[in-house]
Amino acid sequence: MSLNQIVIIGAGPSGMMAAISASGAGANVILIEKNAVFGRKLLLTGKGRCNLTNRCSLEEFLKRFSKNSGQFLRDAFKALFNEDLIDFFEDRGLEMRTERQQRVFPVTDKSSSVIRVLAKELQKKNIKVCFSTTVKNIWTDEEGRVAGVSLSDGKKIKVDKVILATGGLSYQFTGSTGEGFKFAERLGHRIIPLRPGLIALKTKKKDLKVLSGVALKNIRLYFKAGKKEVASSIGEFLFTGFGISGPLILSMSGVVVDWIQEGIGAFVCIDFKPALSFEQLEARFLKDFKASPKKSIKNSLKDFLPKCLIDIFLERSGILPDKRVNQITPKEREKLVLLFKRFSIEISKSLPLEEAMVTRGGVSLRDINPRTMESKKVKGLYFAGEIIDVDGDTGGFNLQAAFSTGYLAGKNAVI
Numbered sequence: 349m350s351l352n353q354i355v356i357i358g359a360g361p362s363g364m365m366a367a368i369s370a371s372g373a374g375a376n377v378i379l380i381e382k383n384a385v386f387g388r389k390l391l392l393t394g395k396g397r398c399n400l401t402n403r404c405s406l407e408e409f410l411k412r413f414s415k416n417s418g419q420f421l422r423d424a425f426k427a428l429f430n431e432d433l434i435d436f437f438e439d440r441g442l443e444m445r446t447e448r449q450q451r452v453f454p455v456t457d458k459s460s461s462v463i464r465v466l467a468k469e470l471q472k473k474n475i476k477v478c479f480s481t482t483v484k485n486i487w488t489d490e491e492g493r494v495a496g497v498s499l500s501d502g503k504k505i506k507v508d509k510v511i512l513a514t515g516g517l518s519y520q521f522t523g524s525t526g527e528g529f530k531f532a533e534r535l536g537h538r539i540i541p542l543r544p545g546l547i548a549l550k551t552k553k554k555d556l557k558v559l560s561g562v563a564l565k566n567i568r569l570y571f572k573a574g575k576k577e578v579a580s581s582i583g584e585f586l587f588t589g590f591g592i593s594g595p596l597i598l599s600m601s602g603v604v605v606d607w608i609q610e611g612i613g614a615f616v617c618i619d620f621k622p623a624l625s626f627e628q629l630e631a632r633f634l635k636d637f638k639a640s641p642k643k644s645i646k647n648s649l650k651d652f653l654p655k656c657l658i659d660i661f662l663e664r665s666g667i668l669p670d671k672r673v674n675q676i677t678p679k680e681r682e683k684l685v686l687l688f689k690r691f692s693i694e695i696s697k698s699l700p701l702e703e704a705m706v707t708r709g710g711v712s713l714r715d716i717n718p719r720t721m722e723s724k725k726v727k728g729l730y731f732a733g734e735i736i737d738v739d740g741d742t743g744g745f746n747l748q749a750a751f752s753t754g755y756l757a758g759k760n761a762v763i
């Protein structure tokens with residue numbers, strides 16, 4: 349076999365980019381995908397609009413990944429970062445637009461156009477793609493070097509290099525069913541337990557169900573479990589039929605899932621007035637109550653809260669809705685302030701991993717060389733994308749990680 353035979357397993361964003369970057373001189377690249385089409389999960393991204401990447405700085409970018417996984421990605425981002433990725437698509441005729449919080453989307457507002465550019469590039473580079481083919485096994489030679497893959501149709505391919513880009517374990521109908529983790533484990537890699545990330549949370553009590561569909565803006569959340577407390581930034585929040593969601597919940601859900609798994613009761617507290625201190629808020633109440641002393645508390649709260657929340661606030665505070673504000677006692681006022689600043693909701697669990705936007709855990713970072721994406725256990729085996737134990741925030745971070753690790757793995761597999 350004279351050519352460097354590279355097999356890439358999985359035609360999601362990481363596998364497609366790996367194939368494009370590996371198709372350099374002297375390599376014979378085969379991309380194997382179990383579905384009949386490219387990037388079924390990619391098609392769903394950004395609600396069908398594909399939040400491709402984020403234009404924040406490298407240092408900010410690295411902070412948006414959980415634990416030390418940001419640092420692990422430094423070399424991959426050095427090889428291909430946000431502006432490189434944007435240029436890649438714009439050079440091929442797909443313009444990008446930057447939206448709030450530096451999120452980048454194609455101007456077409458369609459993830460299908462991102463897939464089309466990648467598919468065209470694969471075709472231009474004459475990369476062989478085997479659709480509707482599932483890789484069943486990867487085998488190694490006596491020296492422990494990757495040697496071949498066996499396929500669902502019974503065929504076997506001898507290889508010099510394999511790039512494993514099979515994704516995570518959520519939205520399994522898209523093809524991300526987790527075989528890659530099994531291959532990696534069988535070949536001696538440590539798999540960090542798989543958990544849901546960027547996921548909505550279920551609440552214990554059902555009394556907030558009436559609020560289903562209510563969205564809050566400009567609030568801050570405090571996540572609490574035992575003595576642990578983490579504050580979110582200011583942002584948006586959504587009550588749902590089963591519990592709570594919205595950007596702030598999704599971003600912090602990974603931490604909460606870990607707390608719940610540790611068996612610590614977890615709570616989220618809403619700060620409805622993050623711009624005001626407890627004292628400032630109390631002063632605001634006093635001023636308002638003085639200005640219209642005969643108003644009922646129920647009516648007075650309309651200036652402070654969405655209407656649908658007023659009954660719940662009054663019920664939790666134990667204040668009668670028709671009580672006049674000039675009769676509100678200091679203790680009751682204190683209770684109201686506390687509800688505004690720390691409206692507490694007990695969390696029972698998250699939705700299942702299947703519904704997560706990203707899988708946390710995966711092939712341990714200790715078993716992968718971050719400079720090349722090559723396995724430290726099996727020579728000639730590389731990893732790319734969500735199969736690696738990296739997970740980022742919403743905002744385009746996960747796709748950039750998939751493209752960057754794919755690019756780096758592809759580049760190094762050719763050598």
Ligand SMILES: Cc1cc2nc3c(=O)[nH]c(=O)nc-3n(C[C@H](O)[C@H](O)[C@H](O)COP(=O)(O)OP(=O)(O)OC[C@H]3O[C@@H](n4cnc5c(N)ncnc54)[C@H](O)[C@@H]3O)c2cc1C
Nearest residue numbers: 358360361362382393394399483515523733734744746747
């Ligand atoms: C609803 C939703 C919305 C999202 N939106 C965004 C967003 O806007 N921005 C963002 O940055 N991230 C987003 N993400 C996350 C992002 O989609 C993933 O991080 C990304 O797709 C991971 O890419 P990947 O190539 O590693 O894996 P995947 O996209 O999962 O691709 C893996 C591929 O491997 C194939 N495969 C698996 N096993 C085998 C096998 N044995 N043989 C052959 N083929 C196999 C699968 O069929 C699949 O096509 C979203 C995720 C979801 C679920």
